[in-house]
Amino acid sequence: MRWTQALIPTLKETPAEAEILSHKLLLRAGLIRKLTGGLYTFLPLGLRVLRKIEQIVREEMDRAGALEVLMPALQPSEIWQQSGRYETAAEVLFKVRDRAKKEWVLGPTHEEVITLLAAGEISSYRQLPKNFYQIQMKFRDEIRPRFGLMRAKEFIMKDAYSFDVSDEAAMASYRKMYDAYTRIFNRCGLKNFPVEADTGVIGGSHSHEFMVPAETGENEVVFCEGCGYAANIEKATSGIPATAAREIGAAIEKFATPGVATIEALSKAPYSVPANRQIKTLVYIADSKPVLILVRGDDQLNETKLMARAGATAARPATPEECAAALGAKPGSLGAVVNVPAGVKVFADERLRGATDMTTGANEDGFHLKSVSMERDIKVTNWFDLRTVSAGEPCAKCAKPLKIRRAIEVGHVFKLGTKYSEKMGALFVDADGQRKPCVMGCYGIGVTRTLQAVIEQSNDKDGILWPLSVAPYAVCITPLGVAADSAVMQLAEKIYSELTALGVEVLLDDRDERPGVKFKDSELIGIPLRVGIGEKSLAKGEVEIKPRGGALSAVKPDEAVAKVMELLKAGSTVSPT
């Protein structure tokens, strides 16, 4: 491709809309342009990278035995009602109506469609296992699109769905996808690692997210350098000990705490009750019913865990009015000792098990209770792990201190079980003649997000450093001076046509620009290899070859093509760490 014929609108200045580095570089390097918030056009350069990533995904999915399909983005809302997700996923659904006023949804994902397909096409265990995948646009009514391609209203996803005869067989399918994902992200040149992830209300035992470490990531990951444990903070547990029991003193004692409404205020004089001797009482509305949540005063409730343990599809903190209605007191004086209405469940965090001599709210504004014993004084409906892990807590497996880092989620593998196959009728007849629901798994990769994650991870002060595997062009030829009859330009053309004939993707910077402009641009857009040809070096019988981010070397003009091929070959076999 000749630069003068391409559209590569690089920007010297950063558009004000971009917050994080990768988003700025997407815009500055001329890869994307914004239509409106959360919606972007891929320009030619960006599209080339996107296609490279898609191709890697395809090759690895095919290698793992998955079959590519393409499902409709527009779906009838009935099938969402059939799966029950018309309600549970309502917030993210884009809905549209046709001229007959019939309602449709723009697919945020495709479990319903694929399961219906399987229901129609799969009838015997002999046809299983099957794994279908597609690479397609997804639509989600994101609460707040941000960071360019990271969280958009519309994005490209690779989604795959496996169908198996049994749990064991489904685990084998899961394992294949898990391995394929590792290969995919490695081939994209991404440092990545799988972490245990929450399985949410769907339940099931297996879910991993593939994370790319990045300070700008929206996820927090807990990991152990001792044993390799790694989990999303929404799921992570630690080996932190339960609260130490103390001598159970006198009976519960009520004391006045006028104006005290926080754990912190109660921990100060004149009360001086340390946070770790307090019971924090939270009221949540889970699926429209109030529940009491008890965690230790110095712990943080993990909402994801709450939803998972409570089996709730929606949970939110109760308003002060709802608290007062349920318990007779406003937040700040809440507790689970007295005045808990029958039928209101009390979920307590495991760390409080056996705790004695605790202080908590009296369910009466301005009063607290002390000398409270969990077992003796509080009727706990269920004990759950509900707290959020903090850095430094001992690993549950090897006791080494846990660490926390931020990361970008680029992939998610999930064992679904039979939830959808039962609802959508994806049944098969097994060898024993029994009709059974397929055991499913689903597996997603955010393709457009992966593209941005590569930039987020691979850049320097001058711009992007594309891994060769996803670079829009492998080589940029940079003639300094473009007069058609000059020795410089003639050599540039010769190398261009020879490399092109060898199947190399080459960008020839034939613009009549000053050297500085050309160098800066080729570095900004991150082309892995630059071949510099100028009068000065040519006079010495040399052309320059410079890997992006590496050292410049000089070769004879005749040897330039061979040298480039050698470097490309070496680069393509480099396996990322």
Added chain:
RNA sequence: CGGAGCGUAGCUCAGCCUGGUAGAGCACUUGGUUUGGGACCAAGACGUCGCAGGUUCAAAUCCUGUCGCUCCGACCA
């Protein structure tokens, strides 16, 4: 949905407080000088100042409304 900020040339922004002929840099066009790390000189083109209403002799500027964008929040009482 709540809070904050911003909408002025293709981009980055000034002007607004204190109303009075629409600005700069970059980018673009033409000519010239340059030519190994985002050149220089000269000339030029580019604006319904987000939109609507109001106040005023006069509104980019003040007021009201509205739309859009960005950021923070929407667990921890």
